[in-house]
Amino acid sequence: MTGQANPARGEAVLLVAGEALVVRPSFAALVAAEAELGPLFALVDRAAAGEMRLSEMAALFWHCIAARPEALTREQVGEAVVAMGLAQVSPVLKCVLRQVLIGASA
Template identity: 70%
Template sequence: MSAAANPLRGEAELRIGGRAHVLRPSFAALVAAEAELGPLFALVERAADGGLTLSELAALFWHCLAERPEALTREAVGEAVVAGGLAAVTPALRVLLGQILQGR
């Protein structure tokens, strides 16, 4: 399991299966997310317009996981989003989108 999220590094926390995981929007993570989801600025615009899909949200979180335990699957990330509800994951999403727009 990852250490606690460090907001000074632009990190956020996501609970998956009752465990806290660190989301770190590193360059490599964002490049991987962009390769799958398209331009990040367009992703931010879709989020601002309320058009971000559940699969896009899960994909962004998946790519930004600082550590992925071998047993953790992408489906588990998506299920954690559904189980916790959008209100529970919005703070983490807000941090990641802020880092995309502002950088560190």
């Protein structure tokens, strides 16, 4: 899914290869991320301590992209994170981690 994110639903936009992709931390997406990355509370703790790895961030985003374009690769997501830099990607991460901790309001 490309386009507008609804912050009230815990969504954010990640720019990958010039395309605005909606990152939606749904239950299914978070379960998939947790299966790969381990407990989400531990991931949140690592992020809060400044110890979250780039690979973890890219994996979390990969699982949470609402409608992944067929041609999109996981490597492109990682490259987009690097290209955007931590300052620009932090709001997207914050949105996802907020969803993990307190859920969406709508």
